[in-house]
Amino acid sequence: MSELPLLSLVIWLPIIGGSLVLLTANKGEQWVKWLSLLIAVLTFIASIPLYTEFQIATAGMQFVEHMAWIPTFQVAYYLGVDGISMPLILLTTFMTILVVMAGWEVIQYKNHQYMAAFLIMEGLMVGVFSALDAVLFYVFWEGMLIPMFLIIGIWGGPNRVYATIKFFLYTFLGSVLMLVALIYMYLKANSFAILDFHTLPLSLSEQTFIFLAFLLAFAVKVPMWPVHTWLPDAHVEAPTGGSVILAAIMLKIGGYGFLRFSLPIAPDASNELDWLMITLSLVAVVYIGFVALVQQDMKKLIAYSSIAHMGFVTLGFFLVFAIQDNTGSIQGAALGIQGGMMQMISHGFISGALFLCVGVLYDRVHSRQIQDYGGVANTMPVFAAFMVLFAMSNAGLPGTSGFVGEFMVILSAFQANFWFAFLAASTLILGAAYTLWMVRRVIYGAVANDNVAQLQEVNFRETIILTVLAVMVLLLGLWPAPLIDVMTPSIDLLLEHIAKTKL
């Protein structure tokens, strides 16, 4: 591996590039678009070596960069990735290209700022996934809120102010306690390095407080029931690109947090409180599944579906202790965590694709209400084929990526408790019901009204975006091994670590 600081490149290229885009307002629309696309593509290209040069056998951190930043407080500019964070970074750089393309013709108002916000956010999100210093992590974590806040607040729908405030307060409230926990651990460890926190001895009550502080931060992000109500509002008001990034990447940061912070830092508290996590996850799957069924707004429906799907992520992550109690070994736990990771990546593609599909319809008809559609397949057959494919993968059809994570988590959950698997598997019915019922009402049937009759088939740009996503969804569904293989050593290391008590 060359000495090129790859991670820094992937973080700062879009941030600096995005700032550059901000300055090109007077150069005209074309300029802004192509420059943004160029930056997004370059960033993606820069991130490819993270996968190709990745040492699969290594469980620890790779591509490490370490520099002193605020020496007085041992704060460092400390970056690195392992098998858990690397796939998420690639997901981020990949989806950003599609989002830039999705905003291509649609965003007319302040379009340089729109593009810049997404590029800057990309860099910040990559920063969150690669930061190994707690302060650096926190800076990226909070920084990331600002562009999203602006995206919803400026380019959002009519009720955007309520949605942005709700989004901001919810997530901000969650993260304040996390900051307290980070500072507390700094005082004990005299270091802000996250890896030092992992090995920091902590009593059960300390762990419990830290766990709960993190829980609030991450649960809001995921989001877990009952702190999920910001998400449907945010999605409904956000422009298409905002929804895509929100669903595809931002939610994953919560899941990532559990693996990077909660589990390794507070394994004993995780053990004590795993019932809470499992309960909340299953509530998310079942309760939210029912709620999704009755939604009238397509974006709300997909938003609720996201919450239910993220329930699988948190369920998979916290099965390890229950499996240990039930069978006496942690055999089967890795399957759960891999399944949760798989679900995160897959959900990134699927929810992104579904939001883009809704965007395609919204751009033409300017409505997200299911009742305003019907018989879209008559006028947009190609689009209908894509939509059915993504709906099927959302319903977890084998052969698509949506199946892989759910399958792994259900197999793993069965080893913990029959009823965990039973409730989790109810998504087979509920997920199919809410997704396909929407498809039935929107895509199938006779042409419902004039708007539908005048629909234009997806254009070249939209076809490219949807095709790329369709390929990813099928590829991961038919052959998940390349993705599972890169994460396995890191997950094994994590399991080994959390199976040992800190007390």
Place this chain on the structure above:
Amino acid sequence: MKSVYLTLVLAPLLGAVIAGLFGKKIGRTLSHSVTILGVAVSCSLSVWVLSQFIADPGKVDNFTIYHWLVSEGIDFQIGFLVDSLTVLMITVVTFVSLMVHIYTIGYMQDDPGYQRFFSYIALFTFSMLMLVMANNFLQLFFGWEAVGLVSYLLIGFWFQRDSAVYANLKAFLVNRVGDFGFLLGIAAIFMFTHSLDYQDVFAQAPQLALETIDIIPGNSWDLMTVICLLLFVGAMGKSAQVPLHVWLPDSMEGPTPISALIHAATMVTAGIFMVARMSPLFEWSETALAVVLMIGTITSISMGLVGIVQTDIKRVVAYSTLSQLGYMTVALGVSAYAVAIFHLMTHAFFKALLFLGAGSVIIAMHHEQDMRKMGGLKKYLPITYWTTFIGSLALIGFPFFSGFFSKDSIIEAVAVSNIWGAEFAYMMVLLGVFVTAFYTFRMFYLVFHGPERMDHHTKAHLHESPLVVTIPLILLAIFSVLAGLVIEPLLFGEYFATAITVKPEHNVLQNLEFHSIIEFVWHGMLQPPFALAMAGWFLAWFLYMKRPEEAERNKQKLSIFYNILAKKYGFDEFNAWVFAGGARGIGQLLWKLGDAKLIDGWIVNGSARLVACFSGLLRHIQTGYLYHYAFAMILGLMFLLLQIWYIAPAP
């Protein structure tokens, strides 16, 4: 051999992809040619492979194609297990599929979705092959859901029709209920064997049979029973057993060729195949077998009865299919797996024939499916008439026709079985023979004989279907007659010896005597089933040919029973009200009460209001008016002064 099997599986997929993605560009002829070519390749390779297995039935080919993923050292793979059972299945599937492909050229010729249709049926063939050739549960589940997907797409093929897209959603969801159980069964197997590979799992079956599982804390249940029942829930969905049968009649909304291929001959038999494939597991749980037997019995008789009152030609055949699937399930329940597969095969031929025959009638009638508007079609559609007649004889189990051998074997097997409920099952399957003969010939007479009830316009255009339609009918008719002749190797020979496991104490087939086909037929003609079939046929002739007014009069007289059957026992209403309505009700409740009122209304906006309220109070003392502040200062000063004056002790 690996490349042969791969070609066999992938050829239809290739056809499907070409016709699906480029159908509009390459046009109709090329689209159907490429898919038919793909399936023809599969079919001929299947026949070639079958010939090898006939020579050596004990052969087992087990290959890994690729590793789907590896976790904790457990290999989740895609691979093929080909043994005598698989080979029989792939031959039946590819043959019927080929017939249906050819038939479709005629049936769908005016349809704008022609290429799409060919793409779907070729994709179906691929999925079905993946299902039956799987060597592990993962791939089985993949094929299982993939055929469900194609079924969904094809039932809703005419997506402009509201009834079609209602039916396809219903079919998918009901199948998902089955898959829910199926997946849990797979998870249970995985937990206890740490493998999804058939051969690994089957090898561990004896140990599994000793395990128990606590599903409700404190109650230990026999693990094998739990596994088998969960797997069987999957089979109930796919093979449409009561109470998960509700989707199959509605699936008739799809074009007729797929009713023949998917909803009669192949996909719906996947559940039967799966249980036979899992015979090494089911053999260890008599409880599970008894449940299988009971469900099969109920399905066979109750659905046959509903078939009597149907007026839509396709729905009669659909209820007949449900009833026959019940027969196959009964055979599974008495451990006569080989008989179930035998009936599956004969049924695939004669039921595909009956459906395609019905389709031929429907084309001639300009897509009229109501039998009350038909009649006397014999002279207009001679080939359809004779082939349907052959199919009907096979279905009612007329001697020397294929259905005779397979159905008689089922009844005989039930008769000698001593599993719980076998006596009841025996009575019911006997009664079912009568019912089958009655509804079959009721349909036959209503359609082909008697007065011509169609309107003049339709009548003027009546003519026999083109060759692409009639040739498949003739070929299927030939097999409907001849397929029964393989009874000896299949049931009493060594053909299934390695593929199907039967414990000696469950082995009903060894209690049956078989010397030769002639003797089997002769013996069968002296048994009650033959008499019952003849009675059913006679009754149908009497009521619909001899005295048509009697049929109507009896309908009035027996109106209670008629209404129960016409309402199909009320399953649809019950499901629509309890499950569909209930789920929406729960959803509304959780959304409006849980999310909107409790979480958002009280907690989120409530805390916002609390902050607003509190700050509202505080705001009153920060008015910005100088005189308010001055006043407050004076008050404070006076308070302090008073305090010093009165309370403070003098210095």
